[in-house]
Structures are given as structure tokens and as C-alpha cells.
Amino acid sequence: MTFALKIDQIDIAPATILAPMEGITDITFRKMIRACGGCGLTVTEFVNCEGLTRDVERVWEKTRCDNDGGPSSVQIYGRIPENLARAAAMCEARGAQIIDLNLGCPAKKVVSGNAGSALMREPELCRQIFHAVKSSIKIPMTVKMRLGWSEGSMNVQEIAHIAESEGASLVAVHARTREEAYRGHSRWHLVRPVVEQLHIPVVINGDILTREDAKNALEASGAAGIMIGRGMLRNPWLMLQIAQDLDGGDIFEPTLDRRAQFVNHYLDILENANDISEGGKLGKFKCFIGYFTRGLAYSTQMREKIYKTGSLVQLRSVLNDYFEILQTGNLDDIFDRVLIDPNNQMRFKEGDPRRID
Numbered sequence: 001m002t003f004a005l006k007i008d009q010i011d012i013a014p015a016t017i018l019a020p021m022e023g024i025t026d027i028t029f030r031k032m033i034r035a036c037g038g039c040g041l042t043v044t045e046f047v048n049c050e051g052l053t054r055d056v057e058r059v060w061e062k063t064r065c066d067n068d069g070g071p072s073s074v075q076i077y078g079r080i081p082e083n084l085a086r087a088a089a090m091c092e093a094r095g096a097q098i099i100d101l102n103l104g105c106p107a108k109k110v111v112s113g114n115a116g117s118a119l120m121r122e123p124e125l126c127r128q129i130f131h132a133v134k135s136s137i138k139i140p141m142t143v144k145m146r147l148g149w150s151e152g153s154m155n156v157q158e159i160a161h162i163a164e165s166e167g168a169s170l171v172a173v174h175a176r177t178r179e180e181a182y183r184g185h186s187r188w189h190l191v192r193p194v195v196e197q198l199h200i201p202v203v204i205n206g207d208i209l210t211r212e213d214a215k216n217a218l219e220a221s222g223a224a225g226i227m228i229g230r231g232m233l234r235n236p237w238l239m240l241q242i243a244q245d246l247d248g249g250d251i252f253e254p255t256l257d258r259r260a261q262f263v264n265h266y267l268d269i270l271e272n273a274n275d276i277s278e279g280g281k282l283g284k285f286k287c288f289i290g291y292f293t294r295g296l297a298y299s300t301q302m303r304e305k306i307y308k309t310g311s312l313v314q315l316r317s318v319l320n321d322y323f324e325i326l327q328t329g330n331l332d333d334i335f336d337r338v339l340i341d342p343n344n345q346m347r348f349k350e351g352d353p354r355r356i357d
């Protein structure tokens with residue numbers, strides 16, 4: 001395989017990374033994405049280092065990577081270097097293969113504690129964090145960041161350089177500032193100077209929804225690999241298709257049936273999960289479906305019904321009705337089209353990741 005990269009000694013082939021997504025990319029979901037093929041690395045949803053150092057079992061649960069089916073990374077966040085270092089060492093002791101540090105989260109609950117993307121405003125603190133974490137582990141450390149805090153402080157080059165000099169093995173960049181949240185479009189070309197400056201692999205992230213997007217993002221940034229979040233929720237086979245495309249092979253095209261199977265399989269797993277409450281299961285699935293149906297035609301009514309649904313059984317029936325409508329309408333290619341649906345737009349506030357601007 002030619003589209004590949006290395007995180008120290010760990011082969012990431014293909015060079016495709018499932019982006020961390022809180023509430024979605026738990027062990028179950030990551031395994032399902034692996035099973036679709038084409039995924040070189042998975043990352044846990046972000047885990048609060050304070051919860052880990054206090055040994056909260058519920059928080060540890062999020063770091064589980066067992067039998068994920070390939071290389072995986074545990075993403076942690078926080079702002080106190082010693083605590084991040086301790087949490088990283090504890091993750092390593094429990095079997096983590098890679099530690100990823102979150103410098104990209106724009107969420108108020110995280111930045112109000114001056115963690116996540118807020119750290120990019122404090123390069124010296126970043127250095128201390130990278131240094132402390134790297135010194136506490138033998139496994140590779142990677143860092144996920146944005147272009148910077150705001151338009152006036154786009155310091156991704158500076159922070160990425162610090163990360164590399166403190167021993168990071170890979171940098172992933174979501175090509176937006178924190179200020180932009182999810183507005184507008186990722187500016188992939190702004191990552192090129194980072195790629196040209198560093199000696200470690202740089203991965204490009206943001207708004208990769210199609211094979212064409214992947215090619216454009218790689219070309220504009222010069223990055224060694226791609227990281228995809230929401231695009232994988234719309235099309236769980238996207239990384240497989242991208243890898244096949246870049247390697248010049250035949251492209252797997254999932255039928256509507258196959259997509260319906262994926263959704264039903266996810267519902268099966270949730271139904272059988274003993275460690276999640278019914279409310280938790282519904283919340284998880286509704287969150288997933290909000291992205292799965294992002295920009296899809298004829299989905300507004302279906303989503304309206306789903307959001308009002310109080311059980312997984314009802315959810316399944318609404319979804320299967322939707323797939324039947326698509327099938328009878330012979331709309332096999334519907335997932336390849338992103339449509340701006342005005343009703344959908346109104347549902348989501350500006351900057352909401354589910355909105356398409």
C-alpha cells in the first residue's frame with residue numbers, strides 16, 4: 001500500500017484516521033468502522049485527564065481500545081502538565097498504544113477551563129504539556145490542533161513546531177480556527193506551511209466528505225494522511241473508498257441495503273449493551289443519526305420522527321421506513337449528494353457541526 005504513514009514504529013496503512021468524536025466514537029462504533037475497511041487508525045473520544053487521575057471507572061471506560069482491530073490512540077485533554085502526564089502514563093500502563101493530546105476542542109465546557117483549543121493561546125504551557133507527557137511515556141505522543149484560536153492568532157506553525165521539538169510523532173490539524181467553530185469551510189492550504197516545516201507526518205482534517213475532497217485536501221496541504229470525522233458518519237466506507245482510489249483499485253460502492261444493515265447492526269449492538277441506560281442508548285443513536293442524515297434529501301421528516309422517538313424499537317422502524325422510501329425511489333446514490341435542505345439548516349445554529357454552510 002502506497003498511501004501509508006508511520007507513527008514512530010507503528011504502521012498506519014492506509015494513512016486514514018477516524019477522528020475522535022465525543023459521544024460517538026466509543027469502542028463499539030470504532031469496531032464498526034474498522035469492519036467497513038480502510039481505516040488505518042482510530043482515536044477514542046476525548047477523555048478528561050482529571051477523571052483518569054481520580055481513577056473514575058466510567059471515564060476509564062472511554063479509553064478502552066481492546067480488539068478494535070488495528071492501531072488505536074487514546075485522546076486526553078486537560079491543562080495541568082503533571083496531570084496530563086500522569087494520565088498518559090496510566091493509559092500506557094493499561095495498554096494504550098498511542099497518546100493523543102487535544103488542542104482542538106472548541107466546546108465552551110472545555111475552553112472555559114482553558115483546555116482544548118484554548119491551549120493554543122499559551123504556547124509556553126503547550127511546551128510544558130508536551131514535555132511532561134512525552135517524558136512520562138514510552139509510547140508515541142501525537143497532537144491534534146486547529147489553525148489557532150482566531151483569525152488574528154493563527155499560530156498552528158508555532159505550536160506544531162513546539163510539538164515536534166518536544167517529541168511528538170504526528171500532528172493532526174483541523175483546518176479552522178476555534179473562532180470559526182464549524183462555520184465556513186476548512187482551509188486546507190493553510191496547513192501546507194506546517195507540512196513543509198515539520199519532519200514528522202502531518203495529517204489534514206476538516207470537511208472531507210468525499211473521495212474528491214480527500215484528494216483536494218491532500219493536494220492543497222501536502223499532508224501525509226487524512227483524518228475524517230463527520231464524513232465517516234455519513235459514509236462509513238469513505239476511508240475504504242479513498243484508500244482504494246488513491247491506490248488505483250476498484251472502489252467499493254455500498255448499496256442502500258448495506259447502509260441499512262450498518263444502521264441496524266448498530267441498533268442491535270446498542271440493544272444488547274448492558275452497560276448503557278436506555279436513555280444513553282437513545283442519546284447515542286440520535287446523535288449519530290443527526291450526522292448520518294446530514295445534508296440528505298427526504299430526511300427532514302425522518303429526523304423529526306426520530307428526535308421524538310422514545311425507544312430503540314421505534315427508532316428502528318422509522319429508519320427502516322426511510323430506507324424503504326429511498327429504495328422504492330431508486331435513490332441508491334443519495335448518500336453521494338450533499339443537499340442544502342432549508343429545514344435542516346434552520347434546525348442547527350450557525351457554527352453547529354451538523355449544519356452545512
Ligand SMILES: Cc1cc2nc3c(=O)[nH]c(=O)nc-3n(C[C@H](O)[C@H](O)[C@H](O)COP(=O)(O)O)c2cc1C
Pocket residue numbers: 019020021022023024044045046075102104105144174205206207208227228229230231353
Ligand atoms: C460530535 C463531535 C464530537 C467531537 N469530539 C471531538 C473530540 O472528542 N476530540 C477532538 O479532538 N475532536 C472532536 N471533534 C472534532 C473532530 O475530531 C474533527 O476535528 C472535526 O469534526 C472536523 O473534521 P470533520 O469535518 O471530518 O468532521 C468532534 C466533532 C464532532 C462533530
